[in-house]
Amino acid sequence: MWIPFIHMAPHSRPNLILLLAAGLLLASCKDTKIISYRVPKEPVANAGATPLSAPAPVANTNDLPPAGQGSPAPVAPANDALPPGHPAIEGMPAPGDAGTAMASASVPTAASQPLVWTAPAGWTPKNASAMRKGSYSISGPEGEGDVSITAFPGDVGGNLANVNRWRGQLQLPPVQDVTTAVQPLEANGLHLLVFEGANQGTRMIGVIVPHSDATWFFKLTGPDALIAREKPAFLDFLKTVRAP
Amino acid sequence: MRPLLKSFLHFFTSLRLTVVLLVLSLLLVFFATLAQVNLGIWAVQTKYFRSLFVTAQLPGTELFVPVFPGGYLIGGLLLLNLGAAHVSRLRLSWAKSGLWLTHFGLILLLLGELFTGLWQKESMMRLDQGETKAYSESSRQIELAVIDTTDPKFDDVVAIPTAALEQLGTIQHPKLPFRIHTTTYHQNSLLQMRRQVPNVPPSPADQGFGPQLVVTPLPLTYKQDEQNMPTAVLELAGADGPLGTWLVSPLLTEPQSVTVQGHTYQLLMRPTRHYYPFSVTLLKFSHDRYPGTDIPKNFSSRVRLRTPDASVDREVLIYMNNPLRYGGLAFYQAGFEPNDRTTILQVVQNPSWLLPYISCVLMFLGLVIQFAIHLTRFIRKRTAVAAAAATA
Structure with missing residues (x-):
């Protein structure tokens, strides 16, 4: 039997393996094959490249500072030149984000039934993130305070769990009874529960607002003195929160 | 020896x-x-x-x-x-x-x-509750779909992989009455509205959305949560001469149209689609949490699997580690949208899975x-x- 291997010098054996595996290489080449097919028309709502059509940025009036308060308005994407209904081009999230991986499964934010509010003039709006419905910073000689507004579907574990979560953030021990830990507050038909805590120079005012099938959280945190001074303004701000 | x-x-x-x-x-x-x-x-x-x-x-x-x-x-x-x-x-x-x-x-x-x-081929099927699809979409590969939408009932699609556009040549397909010549191709790019970027040279495109847009090439991204967004500039020419120049990108989710010889063609760059001889309808997506918490316990999708001749018509519950296997494909529960109404199924075709x-x-x-x-x-x-x- 003729065996090709024996005619090769020992040092050229890897070349032989290369040859043997050339087929594998070919198989992994980039596919440039053009195909054609006929498919039934899709319903209009379903047309277009769904996974890449990231949702158009939701118009959130809360991100715009109230008119007449002097803060510069965020620049809205000028997409009026595109056809109606086309998502904004600039700042569009990467389509890889389209669809939440299971890893981030615990942070879906509530989308239905928004709330609106009017922020005090002295607060500086920050960009709302995927998690935050609204975000402001408050500056003072004592440092910087942060206002975050978030919303999640359901009751997010219940009031006690939320209060104890905040207490944990302040490194305070958990409480057993939520009623003694929060103050109720009524605003525009909404039932607010206000929690306040301070520890080691940090103060937090957290507000739980059940609304529709979601729970909204308004949270003010920062240096103790700044937050104590800002508290009346924050309580006034809470009274502006309403369902549109 | x-x-x-x-x-x-x-x-x-x-x-x-x-x-x-x-x-x-x-x-x-x-x-x-x-x-x-x-x-x-x-x-x-x-x-x-x-x-x-x-x-x-x-x-x-x-x-x-x-x-x-x-x-x-x-x-x-x-x-x-x-x-x-x-x-x-x-x-x-x-x-x-x-x-x-x-x-x-x-x-x-x-x-x-x-x-x-x-x-092995992997793709994604994204379904809203009540939605039916007979195709899945690649999460990494992009194609240029040239769709003849003239027939009221059917779409005739010519799907060109971006790898073919990348070669910057001329593409002539028997089903298309025009040639497609790629003059520019960027593997990853950013699109901006022209008026937001002053002092840029005029757009090479003269049809569709192209003239309003500015393309900035970006380096290729390898991050798992990002995707490369290719952009191509295409010159179309029919038997009677040039038809114009279009800019295509998956960032443009609305199709752009060109009419040639009484047929309307849509140009759409989109994730590569794989069509199947059956359809899947999402009946219900469930996102169960542990009682009293927001910690996910289980994700499941109740789907209806149907073939056009109705020889198969059944309901299947897909949940973690329990895929639907049908026609050499496995549909895994892979993700969902934050609205809890949209499921994302991973479709895996692997003849050697056993x-x-x-x-x-x-x-x-x-x-x-x-x-x-x-x-x-x-x-x-x-x-x-x-x-x-x-x-x-």
Whole structure:
């Protein structure tokens, strides 16, 4: 039997393996094959490249500072030149984000039934993130305070769990009874529960607002003195929160 | 045996080769794991495991040189090593049947990974509640779909992979009454409205959305949560001359139209679609949480599987680790949208998916048999010794 291997010098054996595996290489080449097919028309709502059509940025009036308060308005994407209904081009999230991986499964934010509010003039709006419905910073000689507004579907574990979560953030021990830990507050038909805590120079005012099938959280945190001074303004701000 | 053949066999049957290859594969896994930081999992798989050699660019040149054996080379040599050792050393006998089975299982496992690398296709099917789809979409590959929408009931699609556009040539397809010439192609890019970017040269495109947009090429991204957004500038020319220049990108989700010879064609760059001879409807997506918390407990999608001739029409519950298997495809619960009404199913086509299971069973059986053979031999020997001692 003729065996090709024996005619090769020992040092050229890897070349032989290369040859043997050339087929594998070919198989992994980039596919440039053009195909054609006929498919039934899709319903209009379903047309277009769904996974890449990231949702158009939701118009959130809360991100715009109230008119007449002097803060510069965020620049809205000028997409009026595109056809109606086309998502904004600039700042569009990467389509890889389209669809939440299971890893981030615990942070879906509530989308239905928004709330609106009017922020005090002295607060500086920050960009709302995927998690935050609204975000402001408050500056003072004592440092910087942060206002975050978030919303999640359901009751997010219940009031006690939320209060104890905040207490944990302040490194305070958990409480057993939520009623003694929060103050109720009524605003525009909404039932607010206000929690306040301070520890080691940090103060937090957290507000739980059940609304529709979601729970909204308004949270003010920062240096103790700044937050104590800002508290009346924050309580006034809470009274502006309403369902549109 | 001739000496060269003998040395060749000796090389490939040596246990030393096995050890060297196993050490190399350990190192390969180690370096590939580190490389994931910069390259992401997909690029690492291609570069380190589904290649013959891991290559590196010579500084200052465009030349890539092999620096380490890749997964295919190490795996292939291991396979050769195992096969050669078997043929030359192990005789086919009952006494060795356990070893044969174990090694055969191992060979099958190696082959299974090779076939998976070559044949496995993964894509995504994203369904809103109540939505029906007969196709899935690639999460990494993009195509240019030229869709003849003239027929009121059907769309005639010519799907051109971006790899074909990348070559910047002219594409002429028998189903299209025009040629498509790609003048510019960026593998990753950013689109901005022209008026937001002052002082840029005029757009090469003169049709569709192109004239209003500015393209900025971006470096390729390897991050897992980002996707490359290609952009191409296409010149279309029919029998009667040029039809215009279009800018296409998956960032443009609305199609752009061109009418030629009474037919309307839509140009749409989109994730590559794979159509199937059946449809899947999402009946309900459930996102169960542990009581009193927001911690996810279970995700499931109740879907309806249907073929056009209604020979198959059934409801299936897809949940974690419990995929729907149909028509050579597996539909896994892979993700969802924050609205809790949209499910994302991963569609995996892998003709060799059973091989790892079979090989594991074979290896298990082989080891059990081998152990049993040794055990019985040992017991027999001991009884013989005991009997001899008793009679002595």
